Amino acid sequence: EAQVTQNPRYLITVTGKKLTVTCSQNMNHEYMSWYRQDPGLGLRQIYYSMNVEVTDKGDVPEGYKVSRKEKRNFPLILESPSPNQTSLYFCASSLSTSAKNIQYFGAGTRLSVL
Amino acid sequence: QKEVEQDPGPLSVPEGAIVSLNCTYSNSAFQYFMWYRQYSRKGPELLMYTYSSGNKEDGRFTAQVDKSSKYISLFIRDSQPSDSATYLCAMSLNNNAGNMLTFGGGTRLMVKP
Numbered sequence: 001e002a003q004v005t006q007n008p009r010y011l012i013t014v015t016g017k018k019l020t021v022t023c024s025q026n027m028n029h030e031y032m033s034w035y036r037q038d039p040g041l042g043l044r045q046i047y048y049s050m051n052v053e054v055t056d057k058g059d060v061p062e063g064y065k066v067s068r069k070e071k072r073n074f075p076l077i078l079e080s081p082s083p084n085q086t087s088l089y090f091c092a093s094s095l096s097t098s099a100k101n102i103q104y105f106g107a108g109t110r111l112s113v114l
Numbered sequence: 115q116k117e118v119e120q121d122p123g124p125l126s127v128p129e130g131a132i133v134s135l136n137c138t139y140s141n142s143a144f145q146y147f148m149w150y151r152q153y154s155r156k157g158p159e160l161l162m163y164t165y166s167s168g169n170k171e172d173g174r175f176t177a178q179v180d181k182s183s184k185y186i187s188l189f190i191r192d193s194q195p196s197d198s199a200t201y202l203c204a205m206s207l208n209n210n211a212g213n214m215l216t217f218g219g220g221t222r223l224m225v226k227p
Contacts, residue, residue, distance in 0.1 A: 105157030
C-alpha cells in the first residue's frame with residue numbers, strides 16, 4: 001500500500017529536549033515536505049526536499065532542521081524545542097515538484113512542548 | 115492579509131443539502147487549484163484538482179475556479195454525514211519550485227443526519 005508514515009503520532013516533551021520526528025514514504029517519490037498546522041492558519045511549509053541531499057527552507061523554518069540522506073526518509077529535527085512549536089505536523093511526498101503531481105500526506109504527529 | 119482566505123466555519127448543514135465552500139486569493143499567478151479533505155486525526159487527502167479557470171465535476175463534487183475574481187468554490191451535492199470533515203483549499207504556481215502549495219485555513223463542515 002502506497003503511504004507516508006510518520007512516527008511518533010503523539011509526543012509530549014519539555015523545552016530544550018532534542019527530538020526527531022521520522023517520515024518515510026514507499027512510493028519512490030523525489031519530493032518530500034514538512035508542514036505544521038495551527039488553528040486558523042492552515043498548513044504552513046517548514047522545509048522541503050527536491051531529492052536526496054537537496055533541502056531548502058519553506059515559510060516557517062526557524063527552530064527546525066531536516067536531512068535527506070535516503071530517498072524514502074525525511075526526518076524533522078527540533079534541536080531545542082520551545083512551546084511555540086506545539087503544533088500538528090504533517091509530512092508529505094510527491095513524485096516531483098511539478099504542480100500536476102499529487103501530494104500525499106502522512107497521518108500527522110501531534111507535538112506538545114511544555 | 116493572508117495569501118489565501120477561507121472561512122473557518124463551522125458550517126452545519128442537514129443531510130442532503132447542497133454545500134458551498136469558498137476561498138479567495140490574492141496572487142493572480144496561481145494556476146493550479148486543489149481541494150483537500152481532512153478527517154479528524156488524519157492527514158489531508160486530495161479531493162479535487164483544477165487547472166486554471168472553469169468547472170470540474172466528480173460525482174457529488176464540483177470544483178469551480180474564477181481567476182478573474184480570484185475565487186474558487188467547492189460544491190457538494192446531496193451531502194452525507196460522511197462528508198463531515200475540514201476542507202482545505204490549496205493553490206500552486208506553475209514553476210516547479212519546492213514551495214508547491216499555499217493553503218487556506220480550512221473550513222470545518224458538519225453534515226447532520
